[in-house]
Amino acid sequence: MRTLIAYFSRSGNTKKLVDGIKEKLDCDVARIERAVPYSDDYHTCAYVEAKKEAREKVFPEIAPINANFNEYDRILLFFPIWWYTYPMPVATFARLIQNFNGEVLVFANSYTNDPMYMANSMRDLKCVAPRVKFSQGLFNKSLREHINYLIKGE
Numbered sequence: 693m694r695t696l697i698a699y700f701s702r703s704g705n706t707k708k709l710v711d712g713i714k715e716k717l718d719c720d721v722a723r724i725e726r727a728v729p730y731s732d733d734y735h736t737c738a739y740v741e742a743k744k745e746a747r748e749k750v751f752p753e754i755a756p757i758n759a760n761f762n763e764y765d766r767i768l769l770f771f772p773i774w775w776y777t778y779p780m781p782v783a784t785f786a787r788l789i790q791n792f793n794g795e796v797l798v799f800a801n802s803y804t805n806d807p808m809y810m811a812n813s814m815r816d817l818k819c820v821a822p823r824v825k826f827s828q829g830l831f832n833k834s835l836r837e838h839i840n841y842l843i844k845g846e
């Protein structure tokens with residue numbers, strides 16, 4: 693099974709998880725990045741840029757991703773929760789893969805552990821790309837739990 697991990701990470705938590713998974717799982721990795729990076733200043737990023745994007749449902753341009761999605765059987769999509777759902781660059785990515793025929797398994801992490809965050813993310817992903825087969829993966833789990841889940845699922 694050919695697997696692509698696509699992830700968004702600003703402060704490195706999601707990247708660290710993906711790096712650990714990449715060591716154990718035979719897969720390619722693509723990073724989702726806003727074409728114009730968010731401010732390095734947390735407050736400006738969170739309370740000005742990201743908040744405005746989330747509130748106004750702005751789909752920011754993302755940097756080109758060098759992957760042919762239809763070469764893959766599944767995409768593992770990783771991101772942190774921003775303002776109770778996915779960060780808007782992930783919405784742009786979802787639009788980009790709206791014709792992907794395989795399964796997209798969704799993994800999220802956040803500071804607090806509110807299960808509504810995952811539900812919101814799944815709802816929003818399905819709204820942006822209704823043809824895509826999104827399935828819920830793990831929410832706020834450790835690297836070990838991710839590896840058990842993904843290797844067992846091979």
Ligand SMILES: Cc1cc2nc3c(=O)[nH]c(=O)nc-3n(C[C@H](O)[C@H](O)[C@H](O)COP(=O)(O)O)c2cc1C
Nearest residue numbers: 701702703704705706738772774775776802803804
């Ligand atoms: C713009 C922004 C919004 C966030 N919103 C939430 C939130 O609604 N709930 C929450 O529990 N954590 C929230 N967080 C915290 C992140 O989800 C958490 O720190 C995550 O692990 C960061 O992942 P990263 O290091 O891969 O960027 C937010 C962080 C940022 C920067």
